[in-house]
Amino acid sequence: MYLKNTHFFGWINTFLFGTDFFVIRVGLYRMEPKRQVRIALWITPRSLSTAFLKCMSTFEKAQLFQEPFFTAKMFGPERTVIIPQFDSIFENLPDVKNYTYEHVKNTLEMDYPGKDLVFTKDGAKAIYGRFECIPQGYQHVFLIRKPSKVHVSVEKLRATAQGIGVDKASFYNKDQKCLPGSPYRNLLELLEHVRDVLGQKPVVIDADDLTISPGTILKKFCGIVGLEYSESMLKWKPGPDPRWRRAESVQSLFAGMTDAHNNSYSSTGFTTRAPGTGTETPFSELSDEVRKLVEDSTPYYEKLAAMKIKIED
Structure with a gap:
């Protein structure tokens, strides 16, 4: 032969x-080889973003980051939010001393061999004014929620922080990025930068839609970004995922200060509701401060919502 x-x-x-x-x-x-998908989720506060991170944690071969730019903004050497009561503590947190914006960008752009998904979620305000540090190679997704729900929830956290000695005004007035309409203004301008400068088509998800039809929204989301959808994305184990990368001292500090993430950490899936149901504080019952925040935010939210993934086409 x-x-x-x-x-x-x-x-x-x-x-x-x-x-x-x-x-x-x-x-x-x-x-x-299977193409690695990289996604940056940019958020407004209190928009089910930690639940979304847990959803992404259902992917076995995933590299996951939890708000690294927020860590740089709040606790790193370039921090812009000054909370006098804790400033001396933040200066001595050993694992945030290197959290510069450039360090975060470089970390996100590193190679992560063997991973099918590299996912980071962060606040739009955290990167606002530092768009040159947006990591390359990522698909950018924007998570929104009704301004009344967001600002009411943030107000509760501010009240909790005030109860342990943090000046309530620190969360807004000392932050140079708190423009009228924030945080929706920050998110919209970031989206416009991604669309007009980076040339990406916007991908917008409304958190309220995730509570109505999570399967529909996630299936469409996966189709857009190149992930393989599975119903296993709808259920997860309670508690933080040990694969999440975030400064441990920051995580511990926040756990001790507020219960901001308790519901998300204890969750095992998206809490669903029927359309037209759910709790929302009537506008007339909002405080004057929150009402003004909602009024300033609404035009930006409406522009964002006009681009969102819809449950029904």
């Missing part, structure tokens, strides 16, 4: 047996 013209990734050709020729054509194909 004589084997002629063998090519490892081509065709195995002709076998000779004496004077008879038998042509065996066996196709051997190179298996292309």
Whole structure:
């Protein structure tokens, strides 16, 4: 027997047996490696973003980041929010001393071999004014929620912080990025930068739609970003995922200060509700401060909502 013209990734050709020729054509194909998907989720506060992170944690081969730019903004050497009561503590947190914006960008752009998904979620206000640090190679997704729900929830957290000695005004007035309409203004301008400068088509998800039809929204989301949808995305284990990368000292500090993430951490899936149901504080019952925040935010929210993934096309 004589084997002629063998090519490892081509065709195995002709076998000779004496004077008879038998042509065996066996196709051997190179298996292309699975394409790694990189997603940056930009959020407004209190928009089910931690639940969304837990949803992304259902992917086994995933590299996951929890608000690294927020860590730089609040606690790193370039922090812009100054809370006098805790400033001396933040200066001595060992694992945030290197959390500069450039460090976060470089970390997100690193190679993560063996991972099918690299996912980071962060606040739009955290990157606002530092768009040059937006990591390259990511698909950018924007998570929104009705301003009344967001601002009422943030107000409760501010009240909790005030109860442990943090000046309530620190969360807004000392932050140079708190423009009228924030945080929706920050999110919209970030989206416009991604669309107009980076040339990406906006992907917007409304958190309220995730509570009405999570399967529908996630299936459409996966189709857009190139992930394989599975119903296993709808259920997860309670508690933080040990794969989430965030400064441990920051995580511990927030756990001690507020119960901001308790519901998300204890959740095992998206809490669903029927359309037209759910709790929302009537506008007339809002405080004057929150009412003004909602009024300033609504035009930006409406522009964002006009681009969102819809439950029904």
